[in-house]
Amino acid sequence: xxxxxxxxxxxxxxxxxxxxxxxxxxxxxxxxxxxxxxxxxxxxxxxxxxxxxxxxxxxxxxxxxxxxxxxxxxxxxxxxxxxxxxxxxxxxxxxxxxxxxxxxxxxxxxxxxxxxxxxxxxxxxxxxxxxxxxxxxxxxxxxxxxxxxxxxxxxxxxxxxxxxxxxxxxxxxxxxxxxxxxxxxxxxxxxxxxxxxxxxxxxxxxxxxxxxxxxxxxxxxxxxxxxxxxxxxxxxxxxxxxxxxxxxxxxxxxxxxxxxxxxxxxxxxxxxxxxxxxxxxxxxxxxxxxxxxxxxxxxxxxxxxxxxxxxxxxxxxxxxxxxxxxxxxxxxxxx
Amino acid sequence: xxxxxxxxxxxxxxxxxxxxxxxxxxxxxxxxxxxxxxxxxxxxxxxxxxxxxxxxxxxxxxxxxxxxxxxxxxxxxxxxxxxxxxxxxxxxxxxxxxxxxxxxxxxxxxxxxxxxxxxxxxxxxxxxxxxxxxxxxxxxxxxxxxxxxxxxxxxxxxxxxxxxxxxxxxxxxxxxxxxxxxxxxxxxxxxxxxxxxxxxxxxxxxxxxxxxxxxxxxxxxxxxxxxxxxxxxxxxxxxxxxxxxxxxxxxxxxxxxxxxxxxxxxxxxxxxxxxxxxxxxxxxxxxxxxxxxxxxxxxxxxxxxxxxxxxxxxxxxxxxxxxxxxxxxxxxxxx
DNA sequence: CACAATAGGTTAATCGCATAACCTATATAA
DNA sequence: TTATATAGGTTATGCGATTAACCTATTGTG
Numbered sequence: 001x002x003x004x005x006x007x008x009x010x011x012x013x014x015x016x017x018x019x020x021x022x023x024x025x026x027x028x029x030x031x032x033x034x035x036x037x038x039x040x041x042x043x044x045x046x047x048x049x050x051x052x053x054x055x056x057x058x059x060x061x062x063x064x065x066x067x068x069x070x071x072x073x074x075x076x077x078x079x080x081x082x083x084x085x086x087x088x089x090x091x092x093x094x095x096x097x098x099x100x101x102x103x104x105x106x107x108x109x110x111x112x113x114x115x116x117x118x119x120x121x122x123x124x125x126x127x128x129x130x131x132x133x134x135x136x137x138x139x140x141x142x143x144x145x146x147x148x149x150x151x152x153x154x155x156x157x158x159x160x161x162x163x164x165x166x167x168x169x170x171x172x173x174x175x176x177x178x179x180x181x182x183x184x185x186x187x188x189x190x191x192x193x194x195x196x197x198x199x200x201x202x203x204x205x206x207x208x209x210x211x212x213x214x215x216x217x218x219x220x221x222x223x224x225x226x227x228x229x230x231x232x233x234x235x236x237x238x239x240x241x242x243x244x245x246x247x248x249x250x251x252x253x254x255x256x257x258x259x260x261x262x263x264x265x266x267x268x269x270x271x272x273x274x275x276x277x278x279x280x281x282x283x284x285x286x287x288x289x290x291x292x293x294x295x296x297x298x299x300x301x302x303x304x305x306x307x308x309x310x311x312x313x314x315x316x317x318x319x320x321x322x323x324x325x326x327x328x329x330x331x332x333x334x335x
Numbered sequence: 336x337x338x339x340x341x342x343x344x345x346x347x348x349x350x351x352x353x354x355x356x357x358x359x360x361x362x363x364x365x366x367x368x369x370x371x372x373x374x375x376x377x378x379x380x381x382x383x384x385x386x387x388x389x390x391x392x393x394x395x396x397x398x399x400x401x402x403x404x405x406x407x408x409x410x411x412x413x414x415x416x417x418x419x420x421x422x423x424x425x426x427x428x429x430x431x432x433x434x435x436x437x438x439x440x441x442x443x444x445x446x447x448x449x450x451x452x453x454x455x456x457x458x459x460x461x462x463x464x465x466x467x468x469x470x471x472x473x474x475x476x477x478x479x480x481x482x483x484x485x486x487x488x489x490x491x492x493x494x495x496x497x498x499x500x501x502x503x504x505x506x507x508x509x510x511x512x513x514x515x516x517x518x519x520x521x522x523x524x525x526x527x528x529x530x531x532x533x534x535x536x537x538x539x540x541x542x543x544x545x546x547x548x549x550x551x552x553x554x555x556x557x558x559x560x561x562x563x564x565x566x567x568x569x570x571x572x573x574x575x576x577x578x579x580x581x582x583x584x585x586x587x588x589x590x591x592x593x594x595x596x597x598x599x600x601x602x603x604x605x606x607x608x609x610x611x612x613x614x615x616x617x618x619x620x621x622x623x624x625x626x627x628x629x630x631x632x633x634x635x636x637x638x639x640x641x642x643x644x645x646x647x648x649x650x651x652x653x654x655x656x657x658x659x660x661x662x663x664x665x666x667x668x669x670x
Numbered sequence: 671c672a673c674a675a676t677a678g679g680t681t682a683a684t685c686g687c688a689t690a691a692c693c694t695a696t697a698t699a700a
Numbered sequence: 701t702t703a704t705a706t707a708g709g710t711t712a713t714g715c716g717a718t719t720a721a722c723c724t725a726t727t728g729t730g
Binding site: 006052053054055056057059060065080081082083084086089090092093096097100105106107108109110119122123124125147253257260279280283285 | 341387388389390391392394395400415416417418419421424425427428431432435440441442443444445454457458459460482588592595614615618620
Binding site for chain 2: 685686687688689
């Protein structure tokens, strides 16, 4: 039913009385040894017959696939909805654009373990991989075992290389938030974050730096149900602060909604500040003050670095994307 | 640098003094003609040497790829952020799970034109395609030109087949919303939708049916900037209604935020009702009353239908997923 | 004029895997 | 005893594209 035969290079060649080599060379612009006439003839025929390359054959012959894999950690905290997270979906969206722009194809996958990434990359002969959401030692492990270049989309600060690492300035973002809170007259500030996550620690340290003093730290659980219990349990504690810094917009907005349901006014009673600059933050009510990162720039940086690594395996850089505090309506000025 | 050679079937065969055919047969469970001893030996060696199949070769040899393409219309209304839309990202999330569960791989792509889908499917020898967000005549066109089975994830009601079609009961969803509004004492109801879209018309007709009378219809523009102008321009008109039905949560929430900025209280001054049951709807303030659909079920249905179509090209069904009104806080009871 | 260079191709091997067709030794049946 | 099954494999070909090595006729050069 779905079966008219596909046009192959061989068909084109036969119809023109040429060899497949000539047609293939025309396809790849290697026309130095082919007369202009022949080139034109071949091009016309290719167009006419609607030739579409068979990537499997190409891949097998050339041993590079033009596939870039994007692998996201299927982290428990998302409860199976990773791709619906605003940071992740923004990443996927822009990575998809960049990958296509550069003439590559995207295969998307959730994974729990490094081994899955390695298999995935290997079986498809991927040219490169973008990884999101794993932790530092997993990346070290990956580096030792994988045979294709990869870049860490949500990288962490560090000196070494052998893989690409896109970071944002977590510390500076925290610092900007802390400074802003300080200048707005806040000093009783609570940070909710996960102190086992490097990124979270950096942001927390930044906040302290900006505030000029050590803020309080409260570890937030990663499972949704645990978080609800957590919010209930610490409700009174929250009220004893004038401002809360959450390590992501996701947590900030969740907390904000929780407090609003408890009839706490934001920002009159408590100020909240987030991190990420997600679409949700723009749409919240009141609009969340948050440290924004440019996701499009981040994706562009990641993919162009990856492609440089693909073409020259000695390249491997740490690139840091600047962040900027975006003032919303969720922080009250006490002065 | 990234180059230890990969283990091939040939390597395994040589190391055991067997032929590649035997190894390949073991890999595919065709062990009727192989002694148990040999099977064990081969399996052990495969494990030991960490054999990973080369999909390009497999694909070329068998002419099926185990790739399912997911193609989303890069519609202007999203302004380049399709994958960040909550309906789309939920679709991608669940489709990804189902595709993986069934042992397939997902390639994701934005496309503007049908031709891109056809090329995409053809060059990768895809087993099947899931399409989202195109319009009816484009799908007709696709059906006539593509050679692999496809299912329309956001299908439209209709009798004919030759492709898979997952619909939700748009009319019934509208009807439930209309009925609910009527029972809450609303009669001056405005629908914002795009009357050129079949789905939107069905929902509108459903609303009228539920209300027991013809609601007003206002065509909403698809570009963001135009919508802002549209909201401003029709502000007074909005106020003359007691309830607004928006054809999607996306529009409903945008409108709600617009009205709230204008100090219109929802639902006291105007009630709003949406459609989709997105995560954003759950998180809005007030919580949006909306017609919800089960995205996970939808994805499961789509992929299992697609796989049946892959295995038997005579299959092609219209499957309809039921919807259910979920009461939030955005509709005022006038009785 | 002899020979090299160049233009304009062609031939054939290769990539890794799947699979139909074939082979051989032993066991079983008639 | 001879024919036939069966077990347990092997051989060889094809999938579609790439590409290094090769070929031939014509033109250029000293």
